[in-house]
Amino acid sequence: MIKIAVTGASGRMGQIIIEAINQNDSVALGVALDKSDDLSVVLNQFDVLIDFTCPTATLGYLSICAKAGKKMVIGTTGFNDDELSQLTRLVQNVSIVFAPNMSVGVNLTLKLLEMAAKVVGEDSDIEIVETHHRFKVDAPSGTALKMGEVIADTLGRDLKMCAIYGREGIEQVRDKNTIGFSTIRGGDVVGEHTVSFFMQGERVEITHKASSRMTFALGALRAAIWLDKAPFDKGCVYSMKDVLEIT
Numbered sequence: 449m450i451k452i453a454v455t456g457a458s459g460r461m462g463q464i465i466i467e468a469i470n471q472n473d474s475v476a477l478g479v480a481l482d483k484s485d486d487l488s489v490v491l492n493q494f495d496v497l498i499d500f501t502c503p504t505a506t507l508g509y510l511s512i513c514a515k516a517g518k519k520m521v522i523g524t525t526g527f528n529d530d531e532l533s534q535l536t537r538l539v540q541n542v543s544i545v546f547a548p549n550m551s552v553g554v555n556l557t558l559k560l561l562e563m564a565a566k567v568v569g570e571d572s573d574i575e576i577v578e579t580h581h582r583f584k585v586d587a588p589s590g591t592a593l594k595m596g597e598v599i600a601d602t603l604g605r606d607l608k609m610c611a612i613y614g615r616e617g618i619e620q621v622r623d624k625n626t627i628g629f630s631t632i633r634g635g636d637v638v639g640e641h642t643v644s645f646f647m648q649g650e651r652v653e654i655t656h657k658a659s660s661r662m663t664f665a666l667g668a669l670r671a672a673i674w675l676d677k678a679p680f681d682k683g684c685v686y687s688m689k690d691v692l693e694i695t
């Protein structure tokens with residue numbers, strides 16, 4: 449039986465991950481932690497930690513897990529460049545699964561985007577629109593950024609150089625090599641992403657809509673079970689592509 453620790457236990461994702469653990473016979477809840485709890489005193493109570501919190505909290509937990517050699521599944525989004533470098537530095541003694549979206553559907557969508565970008569990317573104006581609930585604090589979503597990164601990588605572009613985050617006022621005519629991002633926040637939307645490839649006379653739209661957070665929770669649990677069995681490669685940052693064996 450794999451024992452799982454859950455941080456951010458009272459958060460939207462934390463609560464549903466605990467529900468998913470309680471419904472799965474091959475895992476058990478080792479410990480559930482909130483902001484005020486000290487991870488370093490419960491290290492003997494779990495095998496893999498699942499973390500959906502915020503970047504500063506994630507880095508704190510990773511620092512403790514790295515010293516103890518405890519594997520982590522990280523779903524937190526909203527890391528800035530400096531925080532991402534810190535994450536990479538910390539992962540020296542552990543393996544982690546790190547993915548902005550743990551749903552099977554989104555990770556399939558990433559593969560479809562790679563295919564679409566290969567076929568029509570150079571001839572398209574590419575726009576990514578994401579919609580989430582009113583409580584989401586980071587923008588664009590980690591998933592939208594990952595989608596942009598997959599498309600940019602496929603087209604040999606650097607997302608940092610070609611991303612446009614919103615438009616206002618009088619601007620230049622759209623540059624074909626850019627990838628546009630638009631963010632909508634409202635109500636209780638779990639998470640929706642549409643990537644449009646606008647061409648002359650037609651457009652291709654690829655959409656993913658999550659209707660329940662359970663899809664992310666089940667993905668996180670699948671990642672934890674996979675990671676527990678994965679060979680202990682120090683410093684390995686796995687993605688859901690590895691977990692789902694998407695090639």
Ligand SMILES: NC(=O)C1=CN([C@@H]2O[C@H](COP(=O)(O)OP(=O)(O)OC[C@H]3O[C@@H](n4cnc5c(N)ncnc54)[C@H](OP(=O)(O)O)[C@@H]3O)[C@@H](O)[C@H]2O)C=CC1
Pocket residue numbers: 455456457458459460461462482483500501502504505522523524525526547548549550551586590664
């Ligand atoms: N990869 C994926 O598939 C998905 C990723 N996410 C990401 O997961 C993260 C959490 O989302 P969600 O559950 O909706 O957010 P919530 O705000 O509902 O939950 C966040 C949790 O983290 C805790 N927390 C906040 N700050 C700290 C801190 N400094 N130390 C310890 N704990 C802290 C909060 O505690 P408190 O309430 O006490 O502040 C809360 O329990 C976000 O980054 C989101 O984008 C979300 C869904 C899917």
Ligand SMILES: O=C(O)C1=N[C@H](C(=O)O)C[C@H](O)C1
Pocket residue numbers: 525548549580584588589590591592638639640
């Ligand atoms: O905060 C959320 O809710 C979600 N966050 C992730 C992201 O930033 O992409 C994944 C999902 O869309 C829900």
